[in-house]
Amino acid sequence: MTFVRDMLSRPRPPRIRHDVQLPRRVAYYPSPVDWRDEVIYFLMVDRFSxxxxxTRPLLDRRYLAAARPALPNGDPWRWDRWALSGGERFQGGTLRGIISKLGYLQRLGITTLWLSPVCKQRVHLDTYHGYAIQDFLDVDPRFGTRQDLVDLVSAAHERGMRVLLDIVFQHTGPNWRYPPDVPGGADMPRYTSGRYPFGSWVDAAGAPLVGIPDVNDAAWPEEMRTIDYYTRAGAGDLGAGAIDDPDAEHKRSDFFTLRDINLDAPGALTDLALCYKYWIALTDCDGFRIDTLKHVSFEQARNFCGTIKEFAANLGKANFFLVGEVAGGDFAATRYLDALERNLNAALDIGEMRLALGDVAKGLAPARAYFDGFVPGLAIMGSHRNLGSRHISILDDHDHVFGTKLRFSTDVMSQHHAAAAVALQLFTLGIPCIYYGTEQALGGPEPSERQWLPEWGRADRYLREAMFGPLHPRASGRAGIDPQALDTSLPGFGPFGTAGHHCFDERFPVYLRIAALAALRAAFPVLRHGRQYLRPISNFNQPFAFPPAGEIVAWSRILDDEEALCVINPNGLAARGGDVVVDAALNRPGDTMTVILNTAQAADPDGYDGLYPKGRQLTVRERNGTSYVEIRNLPPAETLVLTNRP
Incomplete structure (x- = not known):
């Protein structure tokens, strides 16, 4: 396309208003008809590949200690050094690395990638997460180039996959400082309901800028150096104030040292929207995950999302996907979905529902703890979840705003337990999102070693292992832009507390099970679009009732005359079973339901000789007017799916 060739033939534009002529009425890669048909995979660019x-061996999980080498200076492995590496260094993941793993992801059943933010960070800092932007029009050189990002989206589209970019329009990196005499200091002054004076822009080393800014100084594009574009209220309580108050403290406060943007300033919201329209036109991406949406007002969010959607529609992306990160649980997410209406497709389900999903999947809570979250009037967000298209189902993510900061697989009794949790995501209402490494059961080092880890369970770093297993992280600060410059005083933040070993194992039991689950979801529309019913269970001829924690969890998806019955055993140690209710109008006594998936068989297709192989038919029985099928001895953490229309 002419626009793409023009933009990539020269350095990134210094100004968004005067140096970029955005295209219009040009055919780009189209949006999907229904995002419920997608399976999203969220990855952190620095931590994936x-x-x-x-050049590195596949990690042998039986011998983790052997993958903990001494440092080049002879110092032995130290857990505090591994933890420091994970929290304060770029590990070296790149956009080109992601391209190299598209086949791995496609075979897993992924249809949409969600990338952590890729915009350029301050070169003197190690903000590997990407949420501290210095340049809104360039890719961070530690991740790659604009061309790499264009190539990644193009390569994904060639495979029929889509790409979501993670964007930030509420704050910037620490690109300027307050005056030194403000209360609390120049970096993170105490919050004020007024406005502090502006201090100074900072240079590439983080010192006060002297002279005209270079590409690594201050903020870019030039429009983002408008002083009135910043709230300048200091750092306050990020939870203070009412959600619908546009002047609440949580909507004006800096994010610690990250600078809050005053979106009410003339031109500020327009310029930021232009920056992100530029990324749509340049990369042909398919949607945005919008960071910290709770921290802008309803009106600001509505205007930003509206103009983005309208621009995308003019490029043929009529269903450009916008999903909001709204911290604060069901109430806050519901308020933004209601206020923004069609301008926001969905919200990330990162509050109470994420915890319920994990607890039910582990057998720690009864099935209703999760399934009641879909019931309008019973759960605050129930009416939105019941539509199936308004929420992204989350098991793990990169910061766990609710609960402990540990992955699902950190404490499970069965190695493949995560597959049962993902089955709940894939086969219940909503748009499922799998966090990178879930398919490899990432969960940190073995229990005996965790006592040596600082802030274990309380720090985001333990959610962010590097799957590709670098031997060492990149050098700190500006030196780390050179991919050959490594910090050899630290081990890489590799999987399971290792370094120098990767874990892209397509034979791993969780990977195999999730791939089978996702393939079934793709093949059967009932699992994506059907109505949903939690099914009562009976054991030992007792009355049918919703089961307590630790017993099998069963639910049906129904589409027209087709019923798919999904059954998981959340118990990680023991087999479970029961008589499971099915729809009596669709399944008469003597009819059959056919097994279309058994995850135990999917993990061992040639050697499986257990119960309920694919193709087995179960007879529908009747007791006191209730139709049911008998499920017996479902192994720990396994999933069965049956249908009346195989």
Missing amino acids: DGQED
Whole structure:
């Protein structure tokens, strides 16, 4: 396309208003008809792949200690050094690395990638997460180039996959400082309901800028150096104030050292929207995950999302996907979905529902703890979840705003337990999102070693292991832009507390099970679009009732005359079973339901000789007017799916 060729033939534009002529009425890659048909995979660019896994061995999980080498200076492995590496260094993941793993992801059943923010960070800082932007029009050189990002989206589209970019329009990186005499200091002054004076822009080393800014100084594009574009209220309580108060403290406060943007300033919201329209036109991406949406007002969010959607529609992306991160649980997410209406497709389900999903999948809570969240009037967000298209189902993510900061697989009794949790995501209402590494059961080092880890369970770093297993992280600060410059005083933040070993294992039991689950979801529309019913269970001829924690969890999806019955055993140690209710109008006594998936068989298709192989028919029985099928001895953490229309 002319626009893409023009933009990539020269350095990134210094000004968004005067140096970028955005296209219109040009055919880009179209949006999906229904995002419920997608399976999203969220990855952190720095922690996923560097494309050089063929230079490192696959991690042997039986011998983790052997993958904890001494440092080059002879110092032995130290857990505090591994933890420091994970929290304060770029590990070396790149956009090119992601391209090299598209086949791995497609075979897993992924249809949409969600990338952590890729915009350029301050070069003197190690903000590997990407949420501290210095340049809104360029890719961070530690991740790659604009061309790499264009190539990644193009390569995904060639495979029929889509790409979501993670964007930030509520704050910037620490690109300027307050005056030194403000209360609390120049970096993070105490919150004020007024406005502090502006201090100074900072240079590439973080010192006060002297002279005209270079590409690594201050903020870019030039429009973002408008002083009135910043709230300048200091750092306050990020939870203070009412959700619908546009002047609440949580909507004006800096994010610690990250600078809040005053979106009410003339031109500020327009310029930021232009920056992100530029990324749509340049990359042909398919949607945005919008960071910290709770921290802008309803009106600001509505205007930003509206103009983005309208621009995308003019490029043929009529269903450009916008999903909001709204911290604060069901209430806050519901308020933004209601206020923004069609301008916001969905909200990330990162509050109470994420915790319920994990607890039910582990057998720690009864099935209703999760399924009641879909009931309008019973759960605050129930009416939105019941539509199936307004929420993204989340099991794990990169910061766990609710609960402990540990992955689902950190404490499970069965190695493949995560697959049962993902089955709940894939086969219940909503748009499922799998966090990178879930398919490899990432969960940190073995229990005996965790006592040595600082802030275990309380720090985001333990959610962010580097799957590609670098031997060392990149050098700190500006030196780390050179991919050959490594910090050899630290081990890489590799999987399961290792370094120098990757874990892209397509034979791993969780990977195999999730791939089978996702393939079934793709093949049967009932599992994506059907109505949903939690099913009562009976054991030992007792009355049918919703089961307590630890017993099998069963639910049906029904589409027209087709019923798919999904059954998981959340118990990680023991087999479970029961008589499971099915729809009496669709399944008469003597009819059959056919097994279309058994995850135990999917993990061992040639050697499986257990119960309920694919193709087995179960007879529908009747007791006191209730139709049911008998499920017996479903192994720990396994999933069965049956249908009356195989």
